[in-house]
Amino acid sequence: MNSKFKILIGIMILTLSCDPDNVIETDSDAKNSITATEDAADYVWISNNEISITLSDSGIEESSDAVSVAGSVVTISKGGYYKISGTLTNGQIVVDADTALVKIKLNGATVTNKSGSPFYIKQSGKTILFLNENTANSFTDAASYSNSGEPNATIFSNSYLAFAGAGSLTVKANYNDGISSDDEVIINSGTFTVAAKDDAIRGKNYLKIDGGIITATATTGHALKSDNEDKAGYGYVVVNGGTLNLTSTSKDGIHAVKRVIVNGGTTSITASKSQGLKSDSLVVVNGGTTTITASHEGVESPYIKVNDGNLYITATDDGFNASFGNGGESNDGSMLTLAGGYIYVSASTGDGLDSNGSITMTGGTVIVHGPSQQPEVAVDYNGTFSLSGGFLIATGSNSNMTQGASSSSSQCSLKITTNSSVSASTLFHIQDASGNDIATFKPARAYSSVIFSSSLLTKGSSYSIYTGGASTGTLKDGLYNGGTYSGGTLKKTFTISGSVTAVTF
Numbered sequence: 001m002n003s004k005f006k007i008l009i010g011i012m013i014l015t016l017s018c019d020p021d022n023v024i025e026t027d028s029d030a031k032n033s034i035t036a037t038e039d040a041a042d043y044v045w046i047s048n049n050e051i052s053i054t055l056s057d058s059g060i061e062e063s064s065d066a067v068s069v070a071g072s073v074v075t076i077s078k079g080g081y082y083k084i085s086g087t088l089t090n091g092q093i094v095v096d097a098d099t100a101l102v103k104i105k106l107n108g109a110t111v112t113n114k115s116g117s118p119f120y121i122k123q124s125g126k127t128i129l130f131l132n133e134n135t136a137n138s139f140t141d142a143a144s145y146s147n148s149g150e151p152n153a154t155i156f157s158n159s160y161l162a163f164a165g166a167g168s169l170t171v172k173a174n175y176n177d178g179i180s181s182d183d184e185v186i187i188n189s190g191t192f193t194v195a196a197k198d199d200a201i202r203g204k205n206y207l208k209i210d211g212g213i214i215t216a217t218a219t220t221g222h223a224l225k226s227d228n229e230d231k232a233g234y235g236y237v238v239v240n241g242g243t244l245n246l247t248s249t250s251k252d253g254i255h256a257v258k259r260v261i262v263n264g265g266t267t268s269i270t271a272s273k274s275q276g277l278k279s280d281s282l283v284v285v286n287g288g289t290t291t292i293t294a295s296h297e298g299v300e301s302p303y304i305k306v307n308d309g310n311l312y313i314t315a316t317d318d319g320f321n322a323s324f325g326n327g328g329e330s331n332d333g334s335m336l337t338l339a340g341g342y343i344y345v346s347a348s349t350g351d352g353l354d355s356n357g358s359i360t361m362t363g364g365t366v367i368v369h370g371p372s373q374q375p376e377v378a379v380d381y382n383g384t385f386s387l388s389g390g391f392l393i394a395t396g397s398n399s400n401m402t403q404g405a406s407s408s409s410s411q412c413s414l415k416i417t418t419n420s421s422v423s424a425s426t427l428f429h430i431q432d433a434s435g436n437d438i439a440t441f442k443p444a445r446a447y448s449s450v451i452f453s454s455s456l457l458t459k460g461s462s463y464s465i466y467t468g469g470a471s472t473g474t475l476k477d478g479l480y481n482g483g484t485y486s487g488g489t490l491k492k493t494f495t496i497s498g499s500v501t502a503v504t505f
Contacts, residue, residue, distance in 0.1 A: 370396025
């Protein structure tokens, strides 16, 4: 197809034997991995050229030989500008325009189909759907389809599909997917409410969200999905902006077979039984605010990297799980990289930070409220944990699985264990020999281990640990900022002599 987008991805070789594509993006390329032939002119509407289509059960009105009507089915067969309004209680809009560019403005269009899909883009070079400002548009499909194969979604496209405009679109998928393309889906703006039996929004080649307000709910599938695993350069979900409220009853919030990349936007994900962000290859967070309010595991992929942004994870199992999915305690080559941003993890019955390979931390703030019961711990890895920067505090249980940073780390860290469990919400406090506050933390669960690292820790210096007491500082995510700590019980005074110091009290 002449106008099909190509995805240009800068790459570097990471681990030939482990990465399924043998590649992983560099930092800069991960931020701009969709750089293809999307044209600003695609989103320009020329009113003088528009062709009006008025939908009605009593008869569809049209004003061009590029539009044909057969009963309650209207077919657009040529490129151009089409404005659609009105209602069909049992009908269909079809785009069958070879490789032409088709622009459709939905101007208060409501279409229901009682035996299949109400919107079928059979073929086009690109189809751009404009949601006209101050209009509400909706499409609803049947619970069972009279056809087999395609179309198999409420809005289904065989070709490139993009959305723009300031109106709203409601999609109800009773049969399968809500919005689905076997090529690409791009959302630039608009207000979307998509409720689907399977996947809410799917772009097989890629799904790119630049803006808009999106509420997507999936019953048996994923809220957002890209699943082209056979063709190199495809299978991506990229979030650059917008406000996303994603819910999946049984599967992942965002799922891609190749890459999930979050560059911006404000995203809330509820996936109670599965993962918030899931990729079979790589998850990268470069910016924005992503809140996983409920999940089995928060983020899962063989390679996970957080460069910037705000990431809040609530999980019943692991907060982060870097893994190829083979299980066991051997190093599988996976990698969790924490390079910046602000990360909050609450893992009630799993590990806070878990890698079946290694963990690298070079910057950012990481706060982990880990599990209170063995054998799960705050930090778990099978390879190494290299720590060279940032702030880390992670509380959890204490068992033979309890791990701190590796001795090769360049920033000092503490592996603190207790002889008996400390009750939930009991403050944990570290101060230096002059009484300066290094950290004051309020764990959400009972704890018997603390993994701590900060640039304020220096070799040769002495520090004291207190528990209990109170702080006048500002509390955020369990960590106090500013204020004065007082009233605690001194548990241990120690001196840091190496990169990793083990302390027991």
